[in-house]
Amino acid sequence: xxxxxxxxxxxxxxxxQRPADERPPTLVLLFGQREVLExxxxxxxxxxHFPRQTFFGCSTAGEIENTSVHDGDLIAxxxxxxxxxxxxxxxxLADFTDVREFGAALAQALPKDGLRHVLALSDGTRVNGSxxxxxxxxxxxxxxxxxxxxxxxxxxxxxxxxxxxxxxRSGVVVALGFCGALKVGxxxxxxxxxxxxxxxxxxxxxxxxxELDGESALALYKRYLGPHAAGLPQSALLFPLTVHASEGALxxxxxxxGVNEADGSLTFAGDxxxxxxxxxxxxxxxxIIGGAFDAARATESGNDAxxxxxxxxxxxxxxxxxxxxxxxxxxxxxLGPKPALTGFYSYGELAPFTGGxxxxxxxxxxxxxxxxxx
Amino acid sequence: MHALLKxxxxxxxxxxxxxxxxxxxxxxxxxxxxxxxxDERALLERSLNLSSDELKARNDQLQADIAQxxxxxxxxxxxxxxxxxxxxxxxxxxxxxxxxxxxxRVLGYAPSELIGRSxxxxxxxxxxxxxxxxxxxxxxxxxxxxxxxxxxSKAGELRLVAWTAVKDAATNSYFxxxxxxxxxxxxxxxxxxSQKLEAVGQLAAGVAHEINTPIQFVGDNVQFVxxxxxxLEPLRTWLxxxxxxxxxxxxxxxxxxALLAKADWDFLVGELPTSxxxxxxxxxxxxxxxxxxxxxxxxxxPDMVSCDINQALQRTIVLARxxxxxxxxxxxxxxxxxxxxxxxxxxxQVFLNLLVNAAHAIEDRNRKKGTPNGxxxxxxxxxxxxxxxxxxxxxxxxxxxxxxxERIFEPFFTTKEVGRGTGQGLALARKIxxxxxxxxxxxxxxxxxxxxxxxRLPLRAAxxxxxx
Numbered sequence: 001x002x003x004x005x006x007x008x009x010x011x012x013x014x015x016x017q018r019p020a021d022e023r024p025p026t027l028v029l030l031f032g033q034r035e036v037l038e039x040x041x042x043x044x045x046x047x048x049h050f051p052r053q054t055f056f057g058c059s060t061a062g063e064i065e066n067t068s069v070h071d072g073d074l075i076a077x078x079x080x081x082x083x084x085x086x087x088x089x090x091x092x093l094a095d096f097t098d099v100r101e102f103g104a105a106l107a108q109a110l111p112k113d114g115l116r117h118v119l120a121l122s123d124g125t126r127v128n129g130s131x132x133x134x135x136x137x138x139x140x141x142x143x144x145x146x147x148x149x150x151x152x153x154x155x156x157x158x159x160x161x162x163x164x165x166x167x168x169r170s171g172v173v174v175a176l177g178f179c180g181a182l183k184v185g186x187x188x189x190x191x192x193x194x195x196x197x198x199x200x201x202x203x204x205x206x207x208x209x210x211e212l213d214g215e216s217a218l219a220l221y222k223r224y225l226g227p228h229a230a231g232l233p234q235s236a237l238l239f240p241l242t243v244h245a246s247e248g249a250l251x252x253x254x255x256x257x258g259v260n261e262a263d264g265s266l267t268f269a270g271d272x273x274x275x276x277x278x279x280x281x282x283x284x285x286x287x288i289i290g291g292a293f294d295a296a297r298a299t300e301s302g303n304d305a306x307x308x309x310x311x312x313x314x315x316x317x318x319x320x321x322x323x324x325x326x327x328x329x330x331x332x333x334x335l336g337p338k339p340a341l342t343g344f345y346s347y348g349e350l351a352p353f354t355g356g357x358x359x360x361x362x363x364x365x366x367x368x369x370x371x372x373x374x
Numbered sequence: 375m376h377a378l379l380k381x382x383x384x385x386x387x388x389x390x391x392x393x394x395x396x397x398x399x400x401x402x403x404x405x406x407x408x409x410x411x412x413d414e415r416a417l418l419e420r421s422l423n424l425s426s427d428e429l430k431a432r433n434d435q436l437q438a439d440i441a442q443x444x445x446x447x448x449x450x451x452x453x454x455x456x457x458x459x460x461x462x463x464x465x466x467x468x469x470x471x472x473x474x475x476x477x478x479r480v481l482g483y484a485p486s487e488l489i490g491r492s493x494x495x496x497x498x499x500x501x502x503x504x505x506x507x508x509x510x511x512x513x514x515x516x517x518x519x520x521x522x523x524x525x526x527s528k529a530g531e532l533r534l535v536a537w538t539a540v541k542d543a544a545t546n547s548y549f550x551x552x553x554x555x556x557x558x559x560x561x562x563x564x565x566x567x568s569q570k571l572e573a574v575g576q577l578a579a580g581v582a583h584e585i586n587t588p589i590q591f592v593g594d595n596v597q598f599v600x601x602x603x604x605x606l607e608p609l610r611t612w613l614x615x616x617x618x619x620x621x622x623x624x625x626x627x628x629x630x631x632a633l634l635a636k637a638d639w640d641f642l643v644g645e646l647p648t649s650x651x652x653x654x655x656x657x658x659x660x661x662x663x664x665x666x667x668x669x670x671x672x673x674x675x676p677d678m679v680s681c682d683i684n685q686a687l688q689r690t691i692v693l694a695r696x697x698x699x700x701x702x703x704x705x706x707x708x709x710x711x712x713x714x715x716x717x718x719x720x721x722x723q724v725f726l727n728l729l730v731n732a733a734h735a736i737e738d739r740n741r742k743k744g745t746p747n748g749x750x751x752x753x754x755x756x757x758x759x760x761x762x763x764x765x766x767x768x769x770x771x772x773x774x775x776x777x778x779x780e781r782i783f784e785p786f787f788t789t790k791e792v793g794r795g796t797g798q799g800l801a802l803a804r805k806i807x808x809x810x811x812x813x814x815x816x817x818x819x820x821x822x823x824x825x826x827x828x829x830r831l832p833l834r835a836a837x838x839x840x841x842x
Contacts, residue, residue: 195421195425196421196424196425196428196429197425197428197429197432223424224420224421224424225417226416226417226420228417238417239421280421280425282418282421283414319414321406321407321410322403322406322407322410
């Protein structure tokens, strides 16, 4: 495997300007600001050096290049695979009414033979991530895992886009199927602390929560946010929710994508079943950085990884602010100098909690997927 | 700019920091970091205060809930302690897990003597198998009501206990409530016996009358034979004299003829055997009545014995004859029956009750129709129906009005005038047939046409067990 990272900024355009290899790459991963992607100039310039149909990626709430976290730029990571192959499938949400069926159709479009791993890059505001994951994973062959994330739109949470074969599209999910001689590692951890009383989700439907302990969910958040309530829905990222759907089930973390002043409801990135137990969470700097470190260790890739795709939650970036790069540095510390690090700050991460467990939609985690050709 | 940073800059750059360049960018970044840190701390403090308030409120609520629960538990404990029933929790291996103090009051065992000990050890050996079978049934079906078995008290007395038990699916244990019904059952038995005696009392006049008639003609006939013997005395004396003289003359023949005429010899020759026959019949009828009365009033046995139901019915009909004979003819159609396991004495009482009721129903109908001397019919029939012997006792009486049909088996329910019935007859009959024989007592009735009661009795032990 060979990789080359290029950074596009408004001021300087692409840097470096030339490809490191004359051969067409297997894949060019693109993560960047929505407006930059939609403007098209950056992609057009890149297409002069790399085939446009190899471009896949999505808009972000921050893009990762090596140990740097960019805002408003575009990061391209060209990947030349020697023995493995990548197959892409994309579907438009507009063609389906049921998200599970949508996810299943997406997975079924990928080849089954030799499939090792699926990386999904999804629209970030128009899809129920839990249902998407359920749909994709039920149609994948045994042993094939899924990771990826919901694309971002800065902290605006309005519109997100996905790059599919060089085309910038909204309302789309693209699935990249990695086939052949690859070793893939996945790790996903949060590092947030639950606090305050445990609450019962007394009224909810899908990913919309109306009441917690009989009280308007929005009113509760406003009370806790105080002056920050003016910054809703983005400021709700400060208080994610840990959700126990049932006794014995692992808790999942959910962040808010939207609020509804009219009915006092909150829309989360994934399902929050009625009757489940929920608790507010708060940031703990050291544990957040430690979470990224442990997520990288959970990939069990030692120092052999050649490519690492990092999908971290926008909520972490909102907390870490000037210290955001510390979590990327923590990943680098574990994986060593060899792998190219790329990825993005997302509206939701897709990964199993631990190797072999079922993939789930997460929020507030750092999710690391490592690749190495074998 | 953040106040702290302003002070720090003033301290370290008394003449002012250089304008522009990377230093100003650094200062701006540090300023933002200070603001962010303050903001973060304020948010944390706010969260801490709010969640502390919430946790305190919940703690208060929890305390109140605990207090309420403690009160409820205390009330439940009192209920457990004070219940007159034997309450217990039984483990799947039939050992006691928990018992209430009533066990000590009723059976003499302190709870500490029972907890952990097998319940089986306290049960009469003959009831152990049934008890284990019932426990299996509760395990499968979830509950039992009215199961009875005999327990040894600590003092060595046998006590009869009726149980209601349910299974706790979570622990596979049983929650059981037992009631000592030894006294109750004894009183019931006494009541049954007294009801029987009452029935005998009711019958006494009839029985006396029944006995009086044959005794009367036995007496008349014996008197007749006695008087006839006096009439024959001169003849015997004369014949003795003639026999002693060893010769008879013509005068003797005339004298013999005169004596025979005087003794009405021809009449006596015809009447004496008949009189003796009638006297023997009378004695036979009296003996039959006495035997029927004796069997009817014989105390009941605790265990069932095989019995000829047809014979039992016929004897009861003999007893009821006087009660019935002026109002109805009894027609019998007794089919071939095998021996039926039963409590014979108790069943006789059921038959008698139904026969007397039938006669009363016919009387009522006659009274209603204004034909007080009219006669009806009582039909007594038996047959085998599958695994059951069926006894049908029907009358051509007034029938049972629809509005009281559901109540006729209630204890102390009667439509009869005072002195004619206590209201216990049918209640007792049902108890005897249903509870003691696992049989059925039903009826069919049409107003002004008549009523037929059907007694169904299981023929075999297997049927009894199934019916149970």
